[in-house]
Amino acid sequence: MTVLVTGGAGYIGSHMVLELVDRGEDVVVVDNLSTGFDWAVHEKATLVSGDIGDQDLVEAVIAAHGVNAIIHFAGSIVVPDSVTDPLGYYFNNTVKSRALIESAVRSGVRHFIFSSTAAVYGMPDTIPVPEDARLDPMSPYGSSKRMTEIMLRDTAAAHDFRYAALRYFNVAGADPAGRSGQSTPRATHLIKVACQAALGHRSHLDVFGTDYDTRDGTCIRDYIHVTDLVRAHGLALDYLRDDGAELVVNCGYGKGFTVTEVAETVKTVSGVDFEVKLADRRPGDPAEIVAMAERIRTTLGWSPRHDDLEGIVKSALDWERRLHNRSAAA
Numbered sequence: 001m002t003v004l005v006t007g008g009a010g011y012i013g014s015h016m017v018l019e020l021v022d023r024g025e026d027v028v029v030v031d032n033l034s035t036g037f038d039w040a041v042h043e044k045a046t047l048v049s050g051d052i053g054d055q056d057l058v059e060a061v062i063a064a065h066g067v068n069a070i071i072h073f074a075g076s077i078v079v080p081d082s083v084t085d086p087l088g089y090y091f092n093n094t095v096k097s098r099a100l101i102e103s104a105v106r107s108g109v110r111h112f113i114f115s116s117t118a119a120v121y122g123m124p125d126t127i128p129v130p131e132d133a134r135l136d137p138m139s140p141y142g143s144s145k146r147m148t149e150i151m152l153r154d155t156a157a158a159h160d161f162r163y164a165a166l167r168y169f170n171v172a173g174a175d176p177a178g179r180s181g182q183s184t185p186r187a188t189h190l191i192k193v194a195c196q197a198a199l200g201h202r203s204h205l206d207v208f209g210t211d212y213d214t215r216d217g218t219c220i221r222d223y224i225h226v227t228d229l230v231r232a233h234g235l236a237l238d239y240l241r242d243d244g245a246e247l248v249v250n251c252g253y254g255k256g257f258t259v260t261e262v263a264e265t266v267k268t269v270s271g272v273d274f275e276v277k278l279a280d281r282r283p284g285d286p287a288e289i290v291a292m293a294e295r296i297r298t299t300l301g302w303s304p305r306h307d308d309l310e311g312i313v314k315s316a317l318d319w320e321r322r323l324h325n326r327s328a329a330a
Contacts, residue, residue, distance in 0.1 A: 001025070001026065001066065001068045001069070002025075002026040002027065002028055002065040002066050002067045002068065003020055003025050003026070003027050003028075003067070003068075003069045003070070003071060003237070004027075004028050004029075004030065004058075004061065004062065004065070004067045004069070004070045004071070004109075005017055005020070005027060005028070005029050005030075005045075005070075005071050005073065006029075006030050006031070006052045006070065006071070006072045006073055006074035006100065007031055007036065007052075007072070007073035007074030007075065007115075008027070008029030008030070008031055008036070008041055008045065008047070008073065009029060009031040009033055009036025009037055009038060009040050009041050009047065010031065010035055010036040010040075010073060010074075010184070011171075011180075011181070011182045011183065011184065011187075011226070012073055012115065012168075012171060012226060012229065012230065013029070013031070013036065013073040013074075014036070014037075014040040014041060014042075014180040015175055015180055015226045015227065015229075015230045016071055016073065016230045016233055017029060017041055017042050017045050018042055018175060018179055018180060018230070019227075019230040019231060019233070019234050020045075020234070021042045021044045021045060023234060026065070027042070027044070027045040027046070028045065028046045028047075028048060028061060028065045028067065029041050029045055029046065029047045029048065030048050030050055030051075030052055030057070030058060030061060030074070031047065031048075031049065031050075031074065032049065032050060032051045032052075032074075033049055035184050037183055040180050040183060042179075046065065048061055051096070052072075052074045052096050052097075052099065052100045053095070053096035053099045053100075055099050055102065055103045058099075058100060058103045059103050059106065059107050062103065062104075062107040062109060063107065067107070067109055068109060068110070068111065069109065069110075069111040069112070069113070069237060069240070069241075070100070070104055070109055070111070070112050070113070071113040071115075071233055071237070072097065072100060072112065072113065072114050072115055073115045074096070075092055075093040075096075075097070075115070075144075076088070076089050076092045076093055076141070077117075077141065078141070078186075078188055079119065079139045079141045079142075079282070079284045079285065080188075080282050080283060080284060081141075082139050082140040082141035082144070082284070083139055083140060083283045083284050085140075086140035089140045089141055089144045090140065090143075090144050090147075092144075093141070093144035093145060093148065094144045094147045094148055094151075097114075097148040097151065098148075098151055101148075101151055101152065101155055104161070105155060105159050105161055109161075110160055110161055110162060110240075111162055111163075111237065111240040111241060112152065112161065112162070112163040112164075113163065113164045113165075113166065113233055113236050113237060113240070114148060114149070114152060114163060114164070114165045114166065115166065115168065116145050116148070116149055116165045116166060116167045116168065116248075117141070117142060117145045117167055117168050118167050118168060118169045118222075118250070118252070118289050118291065119137055119138070119139060119141055119142030119145060119284075120135050120137055120142050120145055120146045120149065120167060121133055121134075121135060121136070121137075121142075121167075121286075121289060122135070122136035122137050122138040122142065122286060123136070123138060123286040123287070124286070124288075124289060127256075127288055127289070127290050128222075128254055128290045128291055128292040128293070129250070129289060129290065129291065129292055130250075130292040130295075131167070131248050131249060131250055131292070131295055138284045138285075138286060139283070139284030141284070142284075149165050149248070152165060152246075153246065156246050162240050162243075162244070162245070162246055163240075163246055163247075164236040164239065164240060164244075164246070164247040164248070164249070165247070165248045165249075166229075166232060166233060166236060166249055166251050167248065167249065167250050167251060167291075168224070168229065168251050168252075169221065169222035169223070169224055169250065169251060169252035169253075169289065169290070169291050170189070170190070170221040170222060170223045170224065170252075171189070171223075171224055171225075171226050171229055172189060172190075172191040172192070172223050172224070172225065172226065172312050172313075172316060173191070173225040173226050173227065173306065173311075173312040173313075173315040173316050174226065174315045174316055174318065174319035175226070175227060175315075175319075176227060176306075176315060178318060178319065178322055180319075181315075181316065181319030181320075181322070181323065182316070182319065183323055190221075190259060190262055191223070191262060191266065191312065191313060191316050192316060192320070193205055193206075194262060194263055194266040194274075194313075195266060195270070195313070195316045195317045195320045196320060197266075197274040197275070198266055198267065198270035198272040198274050198317065199270070199272075199317070199320055199321065199324065201320070201324065203275065204274065204275035204276065204277050205263055205274060205275070205276045205277070206276075206277050206278075206279045207259050207260070207263070207276055207277070207278050207279065208259075208279050208280065208281055208282045208285065209279075209280065209281035209282070209285065210278050211281075212281075212287040212288070213287055214258055214287055214288055215258060216258050216260045216261070217260075218258045218259035218260045219258065219259050219285055219286070219287060219288065220256040220257065220258050220287070220288040220289070220290065221256055221257065221259075221288075221289060221290075222252035222253055222254065222255065222256050222289065222290040222291045223252075223253070223257060223262070223309060223312060224251055224252050224253055224304075225304070225305075225306035225307075225311075225312050225315070227305070227306055228302075228304045228305055228306050228307070229251055231302070231305075232249075232251055232296060232300060232302050235300040235301065235302050236249075236300060239299070239300055244299075247299060249295050249296040249299065249300070250291040250292060250293050250295065250296060251291070251293075251296060252290065252291025252293050253291070253293060253304055253307050254290065254291055254292065254293040255290065256288060256289075256290040257309060261309075262309070262313075263276055265309050265310060265313050266313050266317075268310070269310055269313045269314055269317060270313075270317055
């Protein structure tokens with residue numbers, strides 16, 4: 001049994017490959033390397049350089065490797081970019097996901113795990129937000145993910161096909177063993193950007209919006225360590241293999257931190273008082289979004305192991321140092 005990981009050379013995907021290899025799974029990765037890195041893929045996994053929208057390629061990979069499960073990470077993820085390029089996001093995230101789902105059905109792959117997002121909720125009516133909350137995305141990014149969830153639901157109703165959609169809150173940190181981390185140069189993740197500022201790799205940290213209705217005026221987010229996140233995917237895979245029903249779960253810790261609190265934590269952990277600049281709000285950013293995270297615990301038996309903001313920041317800082325040393329040695 002082989003697991004196909006799309007986008008497995010990227011940030012979360014490369015950690016998923018580590019988790020699967022550590023579990024003893026056979027893994028094949030399809031990644032076009034537009035934002036991922038071939039060196040980030042574990043040596044025990046097979047990397048195929050290609051696009052998930054290429055159905056002939058995907059179906060050939062499934063047949064050649066005996067794939068019986070797909071974990072789908074490939075896609076575009078920057079919310080403000082989706083506002084300026086909605087058609088690009090609908091093509092890359094929705095149209096190509098449709099092609100991948102069709103290839104799975106045609107090839108007899110019954111188990112599919114999808115990398116969804118808390119952005120499907122938009123501005124929630126209640127905090128923490130439950131999985132059955134109203135879905136009202138504020139950005140094309142969130143809408144593109146919501147469309148894929150709908151396709152998965154309808155496909156499961158029509159075919160011998162089961163899926164789990166995991167709605168991520170804010171993913172951060174790096175593999176505790178230092179094997180992978182967030183490596184994209186243009187990454188917009190707050191903790192990564194703050195760590196880069198602390199290490200002098202950026203001149204400052206921009207804070208977008210200080211007039212939200214929150215305790216200090218900056219956005220509140222629920223941060224989850226990437227290792228806890230990919231372990232949830234492994235549990236979801238076990239669940240589907242045990243004939244579990246279709247599943248949608250939030251992936252978060254159920255508590256939120258403001259942008260200012262995160263910046264101060266990075267300053268504390270790094271010991272560097274880097275510059276913070278205040279900027280206008282970005283389109284598509286809700287004021288506060290925090291997970292109600294009971295379903296993932298009760299259904300999958302998941303519990304966090306890295307639920308500590310300072311620990312998340314430390315792992316991210318350690319990875320930034322490794323990444324800088326890697327670049328310097330190249």
